[in-house]
Amino acid sequence: MYGRERLAASLAAPEITVAPGVYDGISARLVEQQGFETGFLSGAGVSNSRLAQPDVGFLSLPDIADLTRHLADAVDIPIWVDADTGYGNAVGVHRTVRRLADAGAAAVMIEDQEWPKRCGHMAGKSVVPFAEAVAKVEAADAARREHAPELLIKARTDAATTRGLDEAIKRLRAFADAGADIVFADALTSEPDIRHVAAEVDGAALSVNMGFGVRSRPTTPLIPARKLEAMGVDAVIYPRLITAAATAGMQRALGELRTAIDTPETYEAPDTVVDWESYMDLVGKPAVDDLEARFAVDDEETAD
Template sequence: MYGRERLAETIAGSEITVVPGVYDGISARLVERQGFESGFLSGAGVSNSRLAQPDVGFLTLPDIADQSREIADAVEIPIWVDADTGYGNAVSVHRTIRRLADAGAAAVMIEDQEWPKRCGHMAGKSVVGFEEAVAKIEAAADARDSHAPDMLLKARTDATEPDGLDEAIRRLNAFADAGADVVFADALRSADDIRRVADEVEAPLSVNMGFGVRSRPTTPLIPAARLDEMGVDVVIYPRLITAAATAGMKRGLEELATAVETDEEYEAPDAVVDWDYYTDLVGKPAVDDLEERFATDDD
């Protein structure tokens, strides 16, 4: 299991840790091949791709545990897993941590929204009370320590929008005291807000840059190098790969629509990867090797 020690060493390094979002085995393998040291299993990415639904609380623990297990089996890089609110109260959080550890998660993120949660960049969020939020992180830390000591715990607050930045900072510090290894305030509205959180929170800080290559109306798009200078330790890009995959699929279908309207040969090679690359990406050479190793005279 690739977990706490490896991720902790990366976070403690001199450079900011860059974590692209993933949502399935192929996306995780692409992140790994591109040279990134870890991937973030985005709850939004799974809800969007697996259910064709928005990130508004439709996912369950079995959904995320199944997806985590398949992705962890597909790659060797550590995978951070978005576990939303932990799917219930503090006792449910305790079980969630154990289930996701067994599924191969190297790190798990628990947030303080009320259920049903919403994507951190959607309007209408609300958070549970301070004491309940801290108790859930305490439960997560207890489950980690007793069941999965090489797992990292990431604690997220969405309190900035409903209750203000002071409350978000108060919660992050309390989460760190409760045992969180990394903390995260989602949907910060400005570079000044990010800088203030980095200055006032006594724990490694993560921020969310969404698409990464396209601006949003909430958190401003800030280069990783600048975030590093501002004191940020981890930056995630949970929306990049689902949005990029959607753009690629849309283009491919547009090319197909053009192709079927003509009786002449029509090619758009830039719209798809080539066959050799794709079969290698999904592990066909490894399967071929196994078939050759275990072939019998009866075959």
């Protein structure tokens, strides 16, 4: 259900699992149409796109659960869901995992930051004590076992930049022991650090964050997916790619519109937008047409 078994099989395979970030139905369907096997519902992407706000803890469980439900209905690929800190203590995490499992998540990610959390690549973050972080993963695992056994649990630590790499490794090991299927240390700042984590952590699939995917950041270096695979990384997410690309595309389109407004002659920039037929296909109009034809009622019968 919801691609959970397919996602587990992908993570267990020798090839690295690639998960572009998604933030709405169109982005998820584009990821699916481009042949990617899974997508990652990015909390940062949702906060940026829905609220025009940074990733600093403005989202709630109802926000994410509602969007998860829509995405699970829109695509057939499994969707990982970013649940921030789990929206509370260990009891809150237990409820969050149940809600997101019901909404159709294939995997749920929780992190060990103090609330309000912030993007792992921003300054000013802090993490909860070790025991509390582990207890939250244990609660997530318990909720999964009791309610949705095929759901995958991803546990993230932000300890590398706040308490050092050794503490991050300690937490990842404990998360794996507590039942996490996937572990993730965010904002690792060098290739040697990623190699070291990959060598020191086992018992769960290892994930890393490559941000934009096609553009470097001042924190984690940009490393090709196949090189990460050779380094022992099992999964890579690109949570910032589509939101940043959509922003660039909207800026270009609005610039072209400004030119069209200021030009007395008809002005076209067809490469700025997709064509009508492609767009209707993307949003599922042919499927709606098929349903309308299937359930059409004869006008004469209606009149009777």
